Amino acid sequence: MSQTSIPASTTTLQAANWSGYIPILLSLAPSSLSSPVAPRPLHRMISRMTYLHIALNEEVMQLFEFAPATAGQKELLVREEPPDDDDNHKDESICDSGEASASDGAVAAASDDKSNDAIRDKSGQNETDQKDIEQKADTAESTGAQPISKKYPTCWFEDEESGQPLRWHLFIGVLYDAMKGRAVLKQSHSFCPSDESATLLPWRIRVHFTSYPPTILPFEIQPPSKKDTTVEHTNQISTTISRTFRNSLKQALFMQYTSSKVANSITKSSHEKMWNAILTTNYTLYHEVNGSLQMGTLSSEADKQVAGAAVPELIPVRVLVNGNSPMQRPCRAFRDADENIMLQTIKQQCETEENGEETTEDEKTLDNLVERLTTCSIRPQTSLGNVLLSWLPQYFDVVDETIVAKSFVYYSIQGIQPNLSCSILDLWRSLCHPDHFLYVVVITND
């Protein structure tokens, strides 16, 4: 696919992606149950393109009625400071806080009593602050019609099979792909292959109202600033997620345009429209705003005219390995022209010149050379394999000049495994998530 041709099918592919749903079975974690009878698990179909807290808002409220009265409030503000982040940062160097290793280990948080206690201790320290905030929030609420009991509780989700906490700021499709990857690898490596894929769906998820795990990002709930006092605080979780989405999108836009100009030019109503599109899984509404934001998604004449500019400076790509924090490195649509190829071209050019008619003009040759040097055949497109091999050399290999995934490695984008030779630019255009990041899930069994 050449640099200038924008496939008309990009929007069709995006629309198809937006119609992807996953059947789930949501149950209440036994540790969060206070009533004698456990509520029945809830079957739902949830969109790949939204977030757990958004898709399961009502279900969480239903199950919350069976949780202890004190659950879902206390841990709200326990966050931000990594557990071992002490006063040792006075000098010019911030020491490695060791937080990375804490987040790397998969901790089965549900049964982790120690972390539980640590959290309680912290919440004890912060209790007075918290009360202040809660009071502020309550006063804001009392002006609205929502009774306090309807407030969305602090909660977190767990993948029942692996016991891993699910990151609230990742799209459901990305979380599901990681879970599926683990199951696929387990199946392919077991000696007595069972029909495990049949039991994959519905995806079993547990909701917890206590013991917020330290391994996943806490909700960055900002205390209401002066500017914010009029804002409703009835659903801070939704506000927080919407804010995270907006900032992720702005980050991706900066990478595409190498400037904040486009991101800052989005009006408030456009932002709201996009968020509403995510709340209601409405691709048409999303595309109304996104068409003019995401580079190269319009197949119109106007876009073709600026096709040169329609290739992002950096393609927003995030790679998630084994459910850890995302890797995000600069990724360009084209690889640098291979010096060997350039030399060959010049050599060929010289030969043509020698063998050609005497009337060949130097200028013409030069033009021709420049043209050949700037065509795509000389600047090869970066493939998905190029990206994965350079970011994760331990998991990908080159066999007979072809990039392949090692046997214990599973990768997936939007639930499919595109060929590693696919252009990363094309994949990004059609398979990126609503925040313009192309999420590549990599699971390994080493």
Add this chain to the structure above:
Amino acid sequence: MAKIKIHFVPVGNAPLLKKSKFLMSTTDKFTSATSFVRKLLKIDTDVPLFLYIHSFEPSGDQSMGDLMDCFGVRGELVVHYSLMEAWG
């Protein structure tokens, strides 16, 4: 352990820092930058604090090394801090 240079720049009425350039480890997460600025400014967690790179707030679990690679300019990563929302 590889280190990168972070330049903290105040926005709006945020107080100035006596020293504004620091070294951080590439594997540090962005949330540690936030808690570091809180310590420098001696402000509690109940005071709003916003940290921006260019005009967006990175996610707390992004690594400083990745942010430097994608958004660093001339060998340093500029992080703006503000006591109120600066770029909605």
